[in-house]
Amino acid sequence: MAANYKPQARRTYSRRAKSNPRIRELERGTPGGKNPGKDAAHGLRPGPRSTLNVYLSHHLWVAVSTLGSLWRSPLSTLLTSSVIAIALALPAGLYVMLQNVQQLSSSWENSSQISVFLKSGQTESQLRTVREQLQAWPEIQAVHYISAEQALAEFRQSSGFGEALQILDQNPLPEMFVIQPAIQLSDSRRLQELQSRLDSLPQVDQTLLDMQWVLRLSAIIDTGKRMVFILGALLFIAILLVIGNTIRLTIFNKRQEIVVTKLIGATNQFIRRPFLYTGFWYGVFGALLAWLLVTVLLALLKGPIDDLSLLYESQFSLNTMGVTLSGSLFAVGILLGLLGSWLAVSRHLKAIEPK
Numbered sequence: 059m060a061a062n063y064k065p066q067a068r069r070t071y072s073r074r075a076k077s078n079p080r081i082r083e084l085e086r087g088t089p090g091g092k093n094p095g096k097d098a099a100h101g102l103r104p105g106p107r108s109t110l111n112v113y114l115s116h117h118l119w120v121a122v123s124t125l126g127s128l129w130r131s132p133l134s135t136l137l138t139s140s141v142i143a144i145a146l147a148l149p150a151g152l153y154v155m156l157q158n159v160q161q162l163s164s165s166w167e168n169s170s171q172i173s174v175f176l177k178s179g180q181t182e183s184q185l186r187t188v189r190e191q192l193q194a195w196p197e198i199q200a201v202h203y204i205s206a207e208q209a210l211a212e213f214r215q216s217s218g219f220g221e222a223l224q225i226l227d228q229n230p231l232p233e234m235f236v237i238q239p240a241i242q243l244s245d246s247r248r249l250q251e252l253q254s255r256l257d258s259l260p261q262v263d264q265t266l267l268d269m270q271w272v273l274r275l276s277a278i279i280d281t282g283k284r285m286v287f288i289l290g291a292l293l294f295i296a297i298l299l300v301i302g303n304t305i306r307l308t309i310f311n312k313r314q315e316i317v318v319t320k321l322i323g324a325t326n327q328f329i330r331r332p333f334l335y336t337g338f339w340y341g342v343f344g345a346l347l348a349w350l351l352v353t354v355l356l357a358l359l360k361g362p363i364d365d366l367s368l369l370y371e372s373q374f375s376l377n378t379m380g381v382t383l384s385g386s387l388f389a390v391g392i393l394l395g396l397l398g399s400w401l402a403v404s405r406h407l408k409a410i411e412p413k
Contacts, residue, residue: 341395
C-alpha cells in the first residue's frame with residue numbers, strides 16, 4: 059500500500075494539473091494554455107517572442123508576489139533588513155571616512171618641501187646658475203630662494219630670541235633653496251633619489267626632507283583600509299548566514315506546498331525562483347537602509363567638521379557617498395541577498411521530496 063502511494067499520488071495530481079489552465083500555460087511555455095500540437099496542425103506555432111513574454115511575465119509576477127509577502131509581514135521584514143543594513147553600513151561608513159582622511163593627506167603631500175642648504179661663499183652668479191639648473195629638473199616643480207638675511211629675520215621673528223641674536227658678530231644661517239617636488243610623498247623611493255641627487259651637487263651643504271610623519275599617516279590609512287576590507291568580509295559572511303537562515307525558515311514553513319508542487323511536476327528551478335526573489339528584496343531593503351544610515355551620520359558630522367576646518371583656515375570639506383559608492387553598496391547588497399538565498403535553497407530543497 060505504501061509502495062503504491064507515490065505513483066498513485068502523482069496520477070491524482072497530474073489529473074488535477076490537467077484541469078488547471080495556469081499550470082498548463084507555465085509548463086508548456088505558451089500563453090493562454092494553448093496546445094502546441096493542435097496549433098502546429100493548423101500552422102500556428104508559438105514563436106520565441108511568445109515564450110519569452112510568458113517567461114518574463116512569470117518573473118514579474120513572482121517578483122511582485124514575493125514583495126507583497128514581505129510587505130504583509132512588516133515587522134519581520136524590517137528586523138531582517140535592519141540587521142543587513144547595519145552589517146553593510148559599518149564598512150561603507152568607515153571606507154568613506156578613510157577616503158576623507160586620504161583626501162586631507164593628499165593636500166599635505168602636495169605641500170611637501172625639501173630644504174637645500176648651500177655652502178657659504180656663493181656668489182650671485184653661482185646661485186643663479188644653481189637655481190636655473192634645479193628648475194630644469196623634471197622632478198622639481200618650483201624653486202624658492204631664501205637669503206641668509208631673510209632666514210635670520212624669520213628666525214628672529216618666530217623664535218623670540220631677537221635680542222640674543224643681536225650680540226652675534228655674523229649671521230650663522232646659510233643661504234638656502236626651498237624646493238617643491240613634483241613627486242608625491244607616497245613615492246618615498248623617488249623622493250630619496252631626488253634628495254641624494256641634490257646632496258651630490260658641489261654647491262649644496264645639506265638637504266632636509268621631513269616626510270616621516272606623512273609616510274606614517276599613509277601607512278595608517280593603508281592599514282585602516284585593510285581592516286575595513288577584513289571587517290567587511292566578516293560582516294558579509296554574517297549577512298549570508300542571516301539571509302540563509304531566513305530563507306531556510308521560509309522553506310520549512312512552505313514544505314507541504316513544495317511537496318505538492320513537485321508532485322504535479324514542477325522543477326527545482328521553478329520552485330527556487332520565489333525564494334531567490336525574496337533574497338533579492340532583502341538585499342535591496344538592507345542596502346537602502348544602510349545608505350540612509352551612512353548618509354544621515356555623515357550629514358550630522360559635516361557641520362562640526364566644516365567649522366573645525368574654518369578655524370584652521372582649511373578648504374577641507376567632508377565628502378559624502380557618491381554615485382559610484384552608492385551603486386556599489388546596492389550591488390553588494392543585492393548580490394549577497396541572491397547568494398544567501400541560493401545557497402539556502404540549494405541545500406534544503408533537495409531534502410524535500412514527495413514520499
